[in-house]
Amino acid sequence: MSNELINRRPMVKEDDENGLIFSRRTFIKTSALLGGAAAIASQLPGVAKTLSASEQRVESAARATDTHDYPLADPNNILYSCCLQCNTGCPIKVKIVGGVVSKIDGNPYAPSTFWPYLDYNTSPKEVGSIDGWICPKGQAGIQTVYDPYRLRKVLKRAGPRGSGKWETISFEQAVEEIVNGGKFADGTISPGLNDIYALRDPEVAKEMAKAVDAILAEKDKEKQKELVEEFKRTFAAHLDALIDPDHPDLGPKNNQFVFMWGRLKDGRGEVIKRFTGNAFGSVNAHGHTTVCQGSLYFTGKAMSEQFVEGKWTGGQKFYWQGDLANTEFAILVGNKVFEGGDGPPYRVSKITDGLANSRLRYVVIDPRLGKTGSKAWKWLPNKPGTESAIALALIQIIIANQRYNKQYLENANWAAALADDEPNFCNASWLVKLDDEGKPGKLMRGSDLGLEPEERPKADGSGTWKFDPFVVWKDGKFVTFDPNDKEKVVEGDLTADTEFTMTGKDGTMKKVRVKSALMVLFDSANEHTVEEWAEIAGVRARDLYEIAQEFTSHGRKACADIHRGVSQHTNGYYNVQAWNDLNLLIGNYDYAGGMSVGSAYDQNGAKEGQPYPIAEMISGAMGTFGHTIIRSSKYETSTIFKGYPAKRPWYPLASDVYQEIIPSIGDAYPYPVKALFLYMGSPVYALPAGHTNIEVLKDPAQLPLFVCFDIVIGETSMYADYIIPDLSYLERWEFHKSHPNVIVKNAPVRQPVIAPLTETVKVFGIEQPLCLESFLLAIAEKMNLPGFGPDGFGKGKPYLRMEDLYIKQVANIAFGEKPDFADAVEEASDEEIELFLKARRHLPKTVFDVDAWKAAIDNNESLWRRVITVLNRGGRFQPYNKILNGDKLANKYGKYLNLYCEKTYDTKDSMTGEHFSGVARYVAPGQDSLGNLVSEQDRAEGYDLHLITFRTIIQTKSRTSGNYWLRAVEPTNHILVNSQDAARLGLKTGDRVRVVSKTNPEGVWNLGNGSKVPMEGQIQVIEGLRPGVVGFSLGYGHWAYGASDVMIDGQVIQGDPRRATGIHANAAMRTDTHNPNTSLRDLVGGSVAFYDTMVKLEKVA
Amino acid sequence: MTTLTTPFAEQESRQTKWVLWFAWVLAIASAGIGAYGLFLRFVLGHAGANYGSYVPWGLWIAAYIALIGASAGAFAFAAVIFTLRKLRYYSLARLAILLAFGAFAAGMTNVWLDLGHPLRFWKLMLQTSFTSIMGWMSWFYVIYGLILVVGLFITRNGVIPKFMERYSWISFFFAIVFAGAEGALFGVVGARALWESGLTPILFLVEAGLFGLGLVAIGGFIFGCLEKQSARMLSVVMLIFLGLLLLFKWAEYTTALYASVPAKVEPIMTILTGPFWWVFWFFHLGLGILLPALLLLFGRGNIWSTGIAGGLIAAMSLASKLNLVLPALAQEELKGLAHAFTGPGLVFAYFPSLMEWLVWIGTLGLGGLIVLIGFHIFNISAPTYSGSSNR
Amino acid sequence: MSDTIVPKENLLLRMQEDIRRALEKPEGERRWGMVIDTRKCVGCHACTISCVAENKLPPGVVYRPVLDQEIGTYPNVTRRFMPRPCMQCEKPPCVPVCPVNATYIRPDGIVAIDYEQCIGCRYCITACPYSARTFDLGHTYTEGTPEQEVYELLPNYEYGVEHPRKPGSEESPIGNARKCHFCLHRLEQGQLPMCVTTCIGIANYFGDLNDRESLVAEMAAQPNAIVLKEELGTKPKVFYLI
The missing domain is CATH 2.40.40.20 (Barwin-like endoglucanases)
Incomplete structure (x- = not known):
């Protein structure tokens, strides 16, 4: 066997100029991982040629290396990208020698890795010798990329699932078998995607979706059944495309294709969603949020629900974090900022600076001291799962002593907030109705006082909606108001606790007690005394009083910063809400030193005037409908409602419920799944009790087709039918964005910095690296799916290679979010363009094709130069002097907040049929789905x-x-x-x-x-x-x-x-x-x- | 004037022949094993070794100082015999020089292979730094090697010329300086509390004498150069040295333990109670000191007991030197170092690797072969004459 | 209005300025030194790994480990982290013991090793009271795996010379004693040592101790500055703030 065939790593070879001499014998190792077995090589006559060509490129690249004393400081050997060793996604500076990554450092243009960071307009030619910082994992990324176990060619299982036996197959064979079905060594047969892609008419899909919406909106079960019958009559010709015609709300068979992912970021995110939803017409594209910190996100969603046209809507799946750069007192709960928590490189220097300059003290609440606890003012080793008990104790002390920010909390609407120059407001003063047992329920409305709701036109002109105002208690009177009113200032009495007489429809009179949302929270906090709360949490009450005092002694420059230690409990949602409420009490949201939201330049062009509105750039997209396999919808309204408890829980307030995906497939609830694609995730390893997933994954009867995208054979991909080798983070594109703790608006760009290590394949006639994108493009090519191909981005706008999307997205970032280039970055100078090209001299055409890249943005020279400006700096970062606005954060949440979450109250537990609580409360940890402790x-x-x-x-x-x-x-x-x-x-x-x-x-x-x-x-x-x-x-x-x-x-x-x-x-x-x-x-x-x-x-x- | 010494050749018993045979087999086998070790050493480099950074010196260095010490001791013995003109021991003295040379060669092979860059050994001589004891030592080795070669050459045909006696007088002192300097190499390392002591060079001297005598005793026994009188003489001298050694060890350990300075106590406690406690108690103290002492005390100077006691002393020299080298190194110089970063050589627990053992065995085989061959070439079993120039 | 955020000076850029100023002086008038603020060290090991990456250190060779100690008993407990670079002693015990003058004090105070001169006797390793020297046994991290990875064989630039790695050979630095050299090759470019640059807690100060204007000189004179094993009289140029 020829060693030529297996030496496919870019390598530095003899180069007398700079003395880089590597002996070839070092590389004489054979491994089937490298596709190096003789048999395979001989089957692929093209391989040898391609390899030697790529080697030549590397060789010439190595020769072209400047004879710089210290090549790692030479800007020509440096590319800026974005780390993915953890989800923090720090911008990085990658130093390349002869096509091989020699060193990874932090990007000095970026706030996470340099502080204060460099002026964006500094030329990268001058930045060669300025390195930023990066954590140890970031440094070690080289070893993720150059992993001796990296996969190069498609693997197909050569035994039963999980047997550890594989064969390498050609890309074409993999695409063919996954589209049209495959046969395996153990005799099993997998279905092809063509079998699952049942509903192919976007118009019919849209009609059906509308009809299903009507079915789900019908609360009367009998009437609902009639609607189903009507549905069956209307769509009689297409019923075979449905999973179950008797339950059209399960959606089309297309839903039996599921795409799930672990660590996915934007860019690739758009690709997967476009593929699964727009192209394939499946509702089942699910992330991994709930294994990270789902309840942190979905509490954020609940608290950010806005009152729009009579509905609670627009809640964002997000969370806040503390601004440690400016804060004076921080409570870190279940959040080890020195070790994780989305951002040690950014956050640690802010803390150590605060400690060394006596700006900052902080408390750590965590059963484990860790490194973060070692520098804390106080360490409270609480019992796991009792985080809300501590928060409620603090809330109790603060409310009882009136140490909350009264002025902020009293504001009941926008007008009041604006009058106080507040960036946001909450419903602390709004009245909540209590039931006979004193439990809080719905928010009080004008109609409760007998006021007739007001007809208002809808914003899109599609009709009217009924406005039923909310109510506060002010100076002994009920005052109704519109939260979105920016004219009439309404404030409410925070200690309101009163009654009104409600006249029922039948004319009966009933006294109803109402309290301000703040008092509802106070009641919840008063369920126990501070000492009892301390006892529950296993901490000292004295510490709680001291912390409450300190927390309310720094104005808005104090924050409670929480992370997954708080949210990853069975009571996670309420743990999080209690801590978020504590922050609300001092009104620190959007303030320097308070709570911050993440802010990034939009790569999808959704903002007015941006050049490429990616989501809209599609023709013939499929509409999707039906319950997802993880059931992010209401159980009660579904046609498969069968009383309580449901077979498995439904999650109307959450999405991306990772732990539900595979077990639900196993239980075929609400329907069986035929094919699962898994991208960069390892649920078996990552999930609690992840071993239970194995039972499903290993059984082709429960899951007929299982395809994984991975760079190695992992704990989960080991059960795949096919593993599609992917590019590592240094060989590919993504738009990582940053995290709420970074108060700077920014958009790091992940871009290829080395030649791909996977084999080269041909899709749409173009040579590209084997990876997620090329594989999905190939499937789309074979199945003729909309949203991809020559007209992928609309008529005459091709989507043939990954850069057709990504360069557009970079252009959107470079363009900014205001029309007419008003917010655009500077155009790159000729010198910078030269650097752009030279620094990429080692990249093959499969990943660096200037003509194709320019064509992706319509050869717009001005835009192209701005794209280069962004890529030359590894992204876009807001100027340092723009990140604060007085005592407030410049990048703000700036919206209404729910202290009391009415939408949550309106949602029922699918296992008990009970309402969820709208207010933060203590729920004992460690309950099963039926509520057993x-x-x-x-x-x-x-x-x-x-x-x-x-x-x-x-x-x-x-x-x-x-x-x-x-x-x-x-x-x-x-x-x-x-x-x-x-x-x-x-x-x-x-x-x-x-x-x-x-x-x-x-x-x-x-x-x-x-x-x-x-x-x-x-x-x-x-x-x-x-x-x-x-x-x-x-x-x-x-x-x-x-x-x-x-x-x-x-x-x-x-x-x-x-x-x-x-x-x-x-x-x-x-x-x-x-x-x-x-x-x-x-x-x-x-x-x-x-x-x-x-x-x-x-x-x- | 010539004096005939006891002609051993005629007295060679069957037993000696058998022992000699055995020595040949052993030496050849050891050398063969060592050849494989050498192969590993050159293929794997230091990657095949278990010493490294926290325990930078291992078996080879311990073997080297033990062998060099024994060599110096054996040579000093010969020098004393020649200086004092104890004619009846001349044959034993000639053997001692040969043994000294063999041990020297084996020791130097050990340390040479221990170098990170063996082919740069010439720098030691040509680019010496004389601030370093090791720099001095490298020159001492050259000189010492020359002395040995010259000594062997002068006495090559069993005739010991007059000037050899004066030559011995000078080289005796050199051997003492040399063995002491060997100790100073360790004694001056301030970073290692166990080594840094004025006692260290003295201890080295005593051990050198003892191990040298042990080597001569077992050598004389194997080669049949030992007879009643010389055996008795050797037993007495060895007993004196054993006593001195015990005294010094006692002084060293007890003062350190009593002073309770942890830096010193910890290595000593490692020696006495650490994972390799048996090296001290069983090999060093038991087989290396007490058992030989008993044999010598109760063996009444007979050839067997003296030879075996000497053999034990010589063999256990390694145990003593291992206990000097390793425990001093196997201490964290800064608390937490052991867990701060891990990797080959970044461990405080050391046990020689297979490669190290094989190479070490090979060097002993090499030394043994040198002695065996030398014994025949120089015809040491033949009668030895003093001073005659007419023979 | 930017008074709410303490107007920040980028400490790394300031120290790079300090270095450039020092480089304008004759070599003999510089005295490179480091101050490590243990109050700002969070024990993340970024310095350790960055050093390994920068100098292409093989398994078993480490220039700057971080020691991690737990102190106290529950619940009154804390942890202390202490990075340990070479102390660059003014009276280094490792230098006089070298038999071939392979290790020496440079005029700027850095204790250097001439890789081509070193014979690998390891006497210096035994002599260092800080265990700051390690021996390059010739390993690579990916030996014995399906592929010997190329990144490990890329040259390092220690002492301003390219040293590619050739496992299986005895070419330097394989077979040598190795140690921290304050990233001399970076200093010469006006850059900070890698560990200083990459510290996510900005816990290191570095520069010319002879320069009164330098940040490091200011920090080394703090009342809470100490050196390790002061009693040995080695006079380290690495100080710790405790």
Whole structure:
């Protein structure tokens, strides 16, 4: 076999000019991962030629390297992009030698990695010797990209799913089989996408969608049935395209195609959504939000719902974070900003600066001290899941002592807010009706006082809507108002607690008690005394008084900054709401040092005047309808409503409910699924009780086709029918945006900085790298899907290669958000254009084709130069002197906020039929979907240690195990135990134990392929952990991702034991009683529960 | 005037022949094993070794100082014999020089292979830094090597010329300086509390003497150069050295332990109670000091007991030197270093790798072969004469 | 109105200015030094890894580990982090022990190693009281995996010389003692040592201790500045603020 065939890595070769001499013998290693087996090479006569051509390119690139003393400071060897070693997405500066990444540093143009960051107009030619900072994972990204286990060619399973046996197949064969069906070595047959793509007429789809909307809007079940019959008559010719004609609300068969993803960012996000929804007509495109911090997002959504034309709508899936650059006092709850929490590179320097200059003190509330706790003023090691108890205690102290921001909270509408120069306002003063038991319900309306609702025209002119005003209590009177009114100032009495007499439709009179939303919250906070709350949370009451005092002593420059430690509980939604409410009490939203929202330049051109409105640039798009497989709709209104409890929970307030996707497929609820595409996600590894997913994934009867996009064979992709090798983050495009804690408006751009490591394929006649985009384009080409191809972006506007989209998106960012280039970046000078080209001299035409790139933006020279300006800096970043507006943040939320969430109250728990609470309240953690306190039950059965997880800055959950530099810092993780527990259990550092729980008494990962991975790890006895709690850090205990042997084309690829160290105890996490194939979860906010499991540690020899 | 010393050749017993045979087999086997070790050393480089950064010196350095010490001791013994003109021991003294040379060669091979860049060894001589004890030592080795070669050359045919006696007188002192300097190499390292002591060079001297005598005793036994009288003499001297060694060790350990300075106590406690406690108690103290002492005390100077005691002393020299080198290095100089960054060589627990063992065995084989071959070339078993120029 | 945000000076840019000023002086008049503020160090190991990446350090070689110590008992407990670069002692015990003058103090105070001169005897490693020197055994991180990755073989630029890595050979720096050199090659370009640049807590100050205007000189004179193992008299040019 020729070594030429397998040396496909770009490499630096003999180059006398700068003395880079590498001996070829170093690379003589064969591996089927590289597609290097002789048999395959001989089947692909084209390969040798392509490779040697690409090698030549690399060679000439290496020669062209300037003879600079220190090539890493030479701007010609530097490209700016965006990290993806974790989700923080820090802008990076990548230094390239001979086509190979030599060093990754922070981008000095960006706020996350340099502070204050460079002026945007500084020429990159002058920035060669200015490096920003970046965390250790960011540095180690080189090892993610150049992972010895990277895949190059499509893999097809050569045994049963999960058997670890694979064959490499050609791209064309993969596309053919996935579109038209494939046959596997074990005799199983997979369906093709063509079978699932049943409804193909966009017009019919739109009509059906409308009819289904009407069905769902009908509350009377009998009438609903009639509507269904009518539907069947209307669409008699198309019923075979439906999953179930008797339940049209399940949607078309197209919905049986599901696309799910883990770490997806914009750019690729648009591609997947365009493919799944617009092109394929499936509603099932689902992200992973709930495994991260779903309840944090969906509480944000609930609190941001706006009152528009009589409805609560427009709530954004987002969250706030504290502005640590300006704050004077921060409470960090379940949020280890030194190690995770979306942004150590940005946030740490703000904290250390604050500490060194005595600007800042902070409190850490977390069962584990961690690194963040080590510099805290106070560390409160609370019992996991009791975060809201602490927040409610603080709320109680603050309200009782009237230390809240009265002026801010009294504002009931926009007019009042504007009069006070406030950027936002909330409904603290609005009146809430209480039921007979004193429980809060709907907001009081003018109609309750007998006022007739007012007819108002709809904004789009499509008719009228009825305005029923809200009510406050002011100076002994009810005052009705319109929250959106910007003229008439309305303020309300915050301590309102009164009654009114309601006349029913039948004329009966009834006294109804009403309270201000703030008092409703106060009631909730008064369910216990401060001392009792402290007892519940396991902290000292004295600390709570001190913290409440401090929190209310810095004006708006104080914040409670929370993260997944708060949200990933069964009570996550209310935990989050309680803490968000605490911030509301001091009115710190949109203030410097208070709570901040994320802000980014829009790459999708949705803003007025932007050149490329991506979402609209499509013709013949399919309309989608039907319940999603994760049921982000109301159970009651569906035609499959069968009383309570539902078979599986419905999540009307949440989307991207990751933990529901695969188990729902397994349960075929609400319908069976035929094909699942999984992109950059590893639910088996990442989810609590992720092992339950294996049962579904390994069974072609439950899931007939399973395709994964991955750069290696991971814990989940090991069960795939096909693995499509993808590009790593340094070889591809994305628009990462940033996080709420970054107060700067910015838009980092991820762009290819090295030649693709995957094989070259041909789609639409163009050579491109094998990756997500080229594969989806090829499917679209084969199936003739709308939204892709020669007319992909509208007539005559092709979408043939990934850059056809991405360059447009960069152009939108460069153009800015005001018409006529008013907000545009400067045009690149000729010198900068030269640098742009020279710095990319090592990139092959498959990923860098100037003509094609320019054509993507219609050869608009001015736009092109601005695109270059953005790409030369790795994105766009707002000027430093524009980020504050007086004492406020320039990039603001700037909208109404719900202290009391009426929409949440209006939503029912699909398991009990009860209303959710509209106000933050304490809910005991560790409940199953039926409301049983399973954590407490398990504790009573002897599982007396509370399991938590955490992240160190050294690892990201599932994708950094091949980063050997990081492994050198922490070669393994441990099971952390407090010394008191260690003494009680007779354990010492270094002992090996097995983690067992009620729902995993054996303490193993059953891989479903005959092997079991025991959940065993080493004990580390520490002081900085609450007794009774044990924890392990995420990112270790791998059994795939290069950790064990696989067989490709009959050749064994040996695993690397360094990648298998440590323990991953997610499989011990508690499963639900009602749905044993799923972990515990928060039914309101959708979060999966990471921290509500009780375990035992069993010593092993 | 010539004096005939005892002609051993005639007394060579069957037993000695058998031992000699065994020595040949052992040496050849060791050299063969060592050849494989050498192969590994050159293919794997240092990647095949278990020493590294926190324990930068391992088996090879311990073996090297043990062998060099023994060499110096053996040579000093010969020098004393020649200086004092103890004619009846001349044959044993000739053997001692040969043994010194063999041990020297084995020791130097150990340290040479230990170098990160063995082919740069010439820099030691041609670009020496004389602020470094090691710089001085490298010159001392050259000189010492020359002394040995010259000594072997002068005595090559069993006739010990007069000037050899004066030559010995000078080289005896050189051997002492040399062995002491070897100790100073460690004694001056302020970073290692266990080493940094005025006692270290002295201890090296005593050990050099002891190990040298041990080597001569076992060598004499194997080659049949030991007889009643020389055996008795050796036993007495060895006992004295054993006593001195015990005294110095006692002084060193007890003062350090009593002073309770953790930097010093920790390595000593590592020696006494650490994971390799048995190296000290069993090998060093038991087999290296107590058992030989008992053999010598109760063996009444017979050939067997003296030879075996010497053999034990010589063999256990390694244990002593391992305990000097490793525990001093196996201490975290800064708390937390062991877990701050990991990797090959960044560990404080050291056990020699297979490659290290093989190479070490090979160097012993090499030294053994040199001695065995030298024994025949120089015909050491033949009668030895003093001073005669007419023979 | 920007008074609500403390007008910030970019400390890294200021220190780069300090360096450029120092570079204008003769080499012998510079005295490079570092101050590490342990109050600002969060133990993230970015410096460790950046150093490994910058200098292409193989397994077993590390110039700047970060020590992590837990102090106290529950619930009164904290952690302390201490990065450990080479102390660049003014009286370095490692220098006199070198038998071939391969390691020496440069006029600017940096303790350097001449890779071509070093014979790999490791005497200097035993002599350093801070364990700041490590031995390059010749490993690579991806040895024994399906592919020896090229990034590990790219040259480093230590001491201003390109050193590509050739595993299996005994070409320097393989077989050498290696240590932190304050990224001399970057200093010469007017850049900060990699660890200083990449610190996400901006916990390091670096520059010319002889320059009264430099930030590092100011910080080294703080009342809470200490050096490690002061009693040894090695006179480190790395200071810690505690």
